[in-house]
Each structure stands twice: as C-alpha cells, then as structure tokens.
Amino acid sequence: MNFKDFIEDLNWRGMIHDIMPGTEEQLKKEMTVAYIGFDPTSDSLHVGSFAQIMLLKRFQLAGHKPIALVGGATGMIGDPSGKSQERNLLDEATLNKNLEGIKAQLSKFLDFDSDIPNKAEMVNNYDWMKNYTFLEFIRDIGKHITVNYMMSKDSVKKRLGEESKQGMSFTEFTYQLVQGYDFLYLNEHKNCKLQMGGSDQWGNITTGTELIRRKNGGEAYAITIPLVTKADGGKFGKTESGNVWLDSEKTTPYSFYQFWLNTSDEDANKYIKIFTLIDPQEIETLIEQHSKEPHMRILQKRLAEELTVMVHSKKDLENAIEASKILFGKGTTESLAKLDEKTFLSVFEGVPQFELSKEKIINGLGIVDLLAGEVNVFPSKGELRRLIQGGGLSLNNAKIENADVKVASTDLLNNKYLLVQKGKKDKYLIIIK
RNA sequence: GGGGAGAUACCAAAGUGGCCAACUGGGGCAGACUGUAAAUCUGCUGGCUGAUGCCUUCGUAGGUUCGAAUCCUGCUCUCCCCA
Numbered sequence: 001m002n003f004k005d006f007i008e009d010l011n012w013r014g015m016i017h018d019i020m021p022g023t024e025e026q027l028k029k030e031m032t033v034a035y036i037g038f039d040p041t042s043d044s045l046h047v048g049s050f051a052q053i054m055l056l057k058r059f060q061l062a063g064h065k066p067i068a069l070v071g072g073a074t075g076m077i078g079d080p081s082g083k084s085q086e087r088n089l090l091d092e093a094t095l096n097k098n099l100e101g102i103k104a105q106l107s108k109f110l111d112f113d114s115d116i117p118n119k120a121e122m123v124n125n126y127d128w129m130k131n132y133t134f135l136e137f138i139r140d141i142g143k144h145i146t147v148n149y150m151m152s153k154d155s156v157k158k159r160l161g162e163e164s165k166q167g168m169s170f171t172e173f174t175y176q177l178v179q180g181y182d183f184l185y186l187n188e189h190k191n192c193k194l195q196m197g198g199s200d201q202w203g204n205i206t207t208g209t210e211l212i213r214r215k216n217g218g219e220a221y222a223i224t225i226p227l228v229t230k231a232d233g234g235k236f237g238k239t240e241s242g243n244v245w246l247d248s249e250k251t252t253p254y255s256f257y258q259f260w261l262n263t264s265d266e267d268a269n270k271y272i273k274i275f276t277l278i279d280p281q282e283i284e285t286l287i288e289q290h291s292k293e294p295h296m297r298i299l300q301k302r303l304a305e306e307l308t309v310m311v312h313s314k315k316d317l318e319n320a321i322e323a324s325k326i327l328f329g330k331g332t333t334e335s336l337a338k339l340d341e342k343t344f345l346s347v348f349e350g351v352p353q354f355e356l357s358k359e360k361i362i363n364g365l366g367i368v369d370l371l372a373g374e375v376n377v378f379p380s381k382g383e384l385r386r387l388i389q390g391g392g393l394s395l396n397n398a399k400i401e402n403a404d405v406k407v408a409s410t411d412l413l414n415n416k417y418l419l420v421q422k423g424k425k426d427k428y429l430i431i432i433k
Numbered sequence: 434g435g436g437g438a439g440a441u442a443c444c445a446a447a448g449u450g451g452c453c454a455a456c457u458g459g460g461g462c463a464g465a466c467u468g469u470a471a472a473u474c475u476g477c478u479g480g481c482u483g484a485u486g487c488c489u490u491c492g493u494a495g496g497u498u499c500g501a502a503u504c505c506u507g508c509u510c511u512c513c514c515c516a
Binding site for chain 1: 460462463464465467468469470471472476477478479480481482483511512513
C-alpha cells in the first residue's frame, strides 16, 4: 500500500464516517503527520479502541507518520460527547504507569523504533497543558473561538437541550477547546495536519481545525471513522464480565479468542474489514464462502485467529483453539475424565479457577453450599438455585437437575478437579487441594 | 436572589396510607430452537430460607400513624424558568 490508496482502502472497509474536504489531496501530496487520542484511564487498551489502533496502523503502512496521543490532561476533564461522568484526576505516577502500558501495547501495532522517516510517536497532552495557566489559555486560545461556535456543536446542544436532565459544567464545555488546542500544539510543533478519531469526536476535531485556521491560518484536516456497533444494538467490546482488554492479564487469550469467535454473522462481515489487514480480495472470498456455509463460521474463526495472533501470539492462539475444542466439542463426562492432567490444565489456563480443600467434600456437600458458599463461583445462593431450576448449570459436562445434588470425592476429575459450567459458555474450574 | 419541578431497583418509568420486594419497558442471566450466530418463544432478575416464612430497600435524617415509597418537618442534590 502507499499513500495514494489509503482513503480508498478505508472507504472500502467502511471506515470513513466523515472526511474534511482536501484531506485526500493532502495525503496524496506528501507524507503527512496525523494523530489519534487515547484515554489513559487504565494501563491497558481494550477492544473499543481497536478500530482506532488499526486506523493508525494502516496510516503508517500507507507511508504516513502516526502520533498516538494519550490524554493525560483531557482524560481528567471528561468529554461531554460520551456519556462519561465527571472524571477523577489521575496522579502523575498512575498516569505514567498507564502511559507505559499503553505504549507497550501500541508497539505491537505501530513502529516506534526503527529509523524510518514515518516512525510512530507517542505524546501526552499533560506535558504541554500542565504548566499552561488558565489566564494564558483563555487569552491565547479562548480568544480565537466564539462561544457561539462552541455552542453549535452537537455534543453541547444535546446537553443544553430541554430533554437533557444533566446540564453541563463549564469544565465539560471547555473540553473541546482543550482538545482543539492539542491539535494546534501538534500542528505547530510536529507539523501534524490531520486528526483522526471516532465519529463522536468530529465536533472536537473541527474545533481544532478551526483553531489552527483562525490562529495561524494553517491547514488542518480530519477523518472520523464510524462507531463500531453490534447488530443487536448492544455495546461493542463488552461481555458479561466487562471490557475485553488487550492485556492478557486482564483478558486471557482464551477469552479474547472466544470474544471474537462469538461475533454474529452480520457483525463479522463488518469486523473482518475493520479489524484485520487481510486484503479486500481475500475478504470478498471469505464472505462468499461464509454465506454458502454459515454454520462453518469461517469469518468468525478467521477474525478470532487474526486478532489473537496480532494482540497475543501464535502460541496463545493455538492454546485457545485447543481449549475451545475440548470445552465446546461434544465432550462428555467420560471424555473429560480421560484427559491427562497436563492437557487438562493447559486447556483450563484461561478459565477462572477456584480452590477448595479436600476435607470439605469428602463426605459430600450440597451443590449450592459448595458453589455459593465454600467457593464463590456464584455470589448468591438464591441466584444459583434459580439457575439450577432453569436448567442452566452443569457439573463435569452433566446437567444438574436439582439443587439438592451432593458433590462427593467420587465426582472429581483426575481425583482433584471439578468443572462447573453456567449456561453454554461460562466455565469455571475448581481445584481440590 | 425569586419562582417552579423533581430524586423509586442496572437504566427508563409507574405507584401518592395497607392488596408493594414495588406495574411496565429496556438491559442482563438462563431454557428451547440453532452454528458457541441472528431472530423468535419461555422463565428468572434485592438478600437469606426447601416453593411457606423472615430480613434490608423508594435521596437523607427525623416525625405522624396500628401501618408509609406514599402524609409532615429539617437537610443534601438535580433540572427548568425569571432576574
């Protein structure tokens, strides 16, 4: 790829929501510097940021220079565009830790190190905001943007509208100006001419381009990508257990793999374009194959494979596939019992584990007391009972029919494990010591 | 500063003295069907207890009452309008 077809490729992938006139010409003209902002509220990114990461990666692959900005300053304020509540100020130590974590993750995708002219950079807006006084800021920056202009942004209008119950603090109102200043700063110091981001950022980004134009008469451009959605209307990137993180400590490679494998057909068609680097021709072929035999779930498998390798490793992928086969294959209690211990443990690496001492069950223990008492697999006994009544609980791949069932040492797999399953997908391992 | 409206479970939203652990919708969880998909249908969705019973909950603190989410008082917070 080169910088000529960057926009064309994005278009094909359905990754352009809005683009400012002149952007394409600028990108064709020369190597261009662009930035995307990331939120440093955690030391890891999650899949919600993934589309943006891939956007930066494609940008670098196309020969341009990407900057990843972490919002140490803006992260404290809270963007009214999101539903985000007022944020807490992060102390500098936490911020630095988060920054390092995020950089390490981005390094898997972007080239920060080599000598290429378009190597990636990471910046933190806290560095240039922390010593900027309020007075200086409103004099140098605030002067160039009218309140009328700021009020016309959707994010602001929504919060001022009658149906809004929230109101908006001055701090939140100022957000677009602070973010706009980031763009101006990068424009002045790094020759950055383009800001990219999610579609909800359009208003904030254009405040930046406007600021650059009015203050310096400079050129600046914008591209936003559509919000990644799910066909069923749910939030992308969440599971019952919370965010899907890129950090293997927070989301195991197995869970990560499972997350993508569970993508619906409709979404898989979109996601494979957005989240992988597979070229258009091959994707067309995959989609066609998939529509012929949807039960094979070709798209989901490929999506999960590509991403697990990219975010984790080939080895992690193999383990995840192996574990998935055993956990979701036509396993019975017997076939589980046949697994040798080593395989068994490696399969369950990504599954939540609990420990219990052997004395507790040697004389038999009610299943409810076990799972919601001795071991906190479930937080409440009532909930567990309801689950059993609804037929949603299995032990060692066999359905538990009623809540009076007792578990004894004869139920142990390999003489020391119990496999608990809630519903179709959630597995838990109890290790008897 | 003046006037008005309001605060109910994850969210939205009913309830205005006992029939309220609280209508309904969304979300979530589970079951059936399937392909670990979608759609659809069904059940569950404060805690403890075997389905009876008990305990804690309707912003917060008190009060009236046999009895309060519902009435009264103080407090906190939110929104709207006028200055």
